[in-house]
Amino acid sequence: MAKVKEMTRVTESPPPVVIDYTREPIVVVDNLHVIYRVYGGGGGKGTAATALMRILRRQNRPQMKEVHAVRGVSFVAYRGDAIGVIGTNGSGKSTLLKAIAGLLPPARGAVYTQGRPSLLGVNAALMRDLSGERNIILGCLAMGLSPEETRAKYDEIVKFADLKPGFIHYPMSAYSSGMGARLRFAIAAARTHDVLLIDEALATGDAKFRKRSKAKINELRRDAGAVFLVAHNLDQVEETCNRVIWLDEGKIRMDGDPKEVIAAYNEAIGK
Numbered sequence: 690m691a692k693v694k695e696m697t698r699v700t701e702s703p704p705p706v707v708i709d710y711t712r713e714p715i716v717v718v719d720n721l722h723v724i725y726r727v728y729g730g731g732g733g734k735g736t737a738a739t740a741l742m743r744i745l746r747r748q749n750r751p752q753m754k755e756v757h758a759v760r761g762v763s764f765v766a767y768r769g770d771a772i773g774v775i776g777t778n779g780s781g782k783s784t785l786l787k788a789i790a791g792l793l794p795p796a797r798g799a800v801y802t803q804g805r806p807s808l809l810g811v812n813a814a815l816m817r818d819l820s821g822e823r824n825i826i827l828g829c830l831a832m833g834l835s836p837e838e839t840r841a842k843y844d845e846i847v848k849f850a851d852l853k854p855g856f857i858h859y860p861m862s863a864y865s866s867g868m869g870a871r872l873r874f875a876i877a878a879a880r881t882h883d884v885l886l887i888d889e890a891l892a893t894g895d896a897k898f899r900k901r902s903k904a905k906i907n908e909l910r911r912d913a914g915a916v917f918l919v920a921h922n923l924d925q926v927e928e929t930c931n932r933v934i935w936l937d938e939g940k941i942r943m944d945g946d947p948k949e950v951i952a953a954y955n956e957a958i959g960k
């Protein structure tokens with residue numbers, strides 16, 4: 690813990706990565722760069738006039754643009770860490786989580802993880818046309834639980850999601866966004882994860898659910914390798930995490946104690 694505090698610095702260049710040899714590393718992010726390639730950014734498509742302009746300019750294909758979303762991020766997450774990732778819109782938080790989950794390839798650098806990362810996001814792949822009940826079963830099997838383990842966990846998941854009576858049998862398309870988020874979180878929390886990545890999943894939950902999910906995250910933290918939480922609610926990050934990474938234009942601006950990082954972030958955004 691003391692070592693994590695040592696990492697707290699505000700500098701123009703990213704803070705140096707201080708390695709704590711007394712703790713077990715779970716995620717190592719080494720000079721990670723992620724670049725999106727966007728096609729068709731060259732202005733309008735589909736109209737005869739823009740097509741003619743492209744032909745006249747001898748541009749047969751729409752232009753490709755690059756968005757350099759993560760720019761040289763390095764840090765080490767240790768066993769038991771719950772790391773909040775904060776930053777303004779478009780600073781690269783979701784991209785960083787997706788890259789740790791292995792869903793986006795690094796353009797440069799690398800991510801090493803101990804065990805399998807699981808990304809729990811607002812868009813986590815549950816089937817909208819299927820009932821909550823079916824989604825619990827599919828979700829548990831997809832996470833690698835056996836049919837017996839799935840049956841054993843079913844009641845606990847339903848209880849934790851705490852949906853309105855009967856809703857567990859309705860298709861998820863009938864759920865509010867908060868209800869969907871609760872069920873997704875309840876399913877993901879049913880097993881221990883080596884690396885659990887949570888992207889705004891709790892943001893739509895109400896105060897009561899946030900309190901319960903905080904307790905659950907603490908429980909998961911005890912059993913899991915490391916937990917990452919992307920959220921705009923800074924109180925929630927401060928309550929839940931033992932460490933905060935502040936991303937600014939794809940780079941780490943600060944990494945350390947939640948109170949210190951959040952205070953510096955609030956100051957920078959003029960809060």
Ligand SMILES: Nc1ncnc2c1ncn2[C@@H]1O[C@H](COP(=O)(O)OP(=O)(O)OP(=O)(O)O)[C@@H](O)[C@H]1O
Pocket residue numbers: 725726727756757758776777778779780781782783784785
């Ligand atoms: N699929 C994509 N294709 C192209 N560019 C993308 C894509 N997803 C994100 N970006 C761009 O990458 C940058 C980082 O986006 P990202 O979603 O990681 O930021 P964020 O910090 O999670 O933002 P927010 O707080 O708004 O959720 C932004 O400039 C965004 O426009």
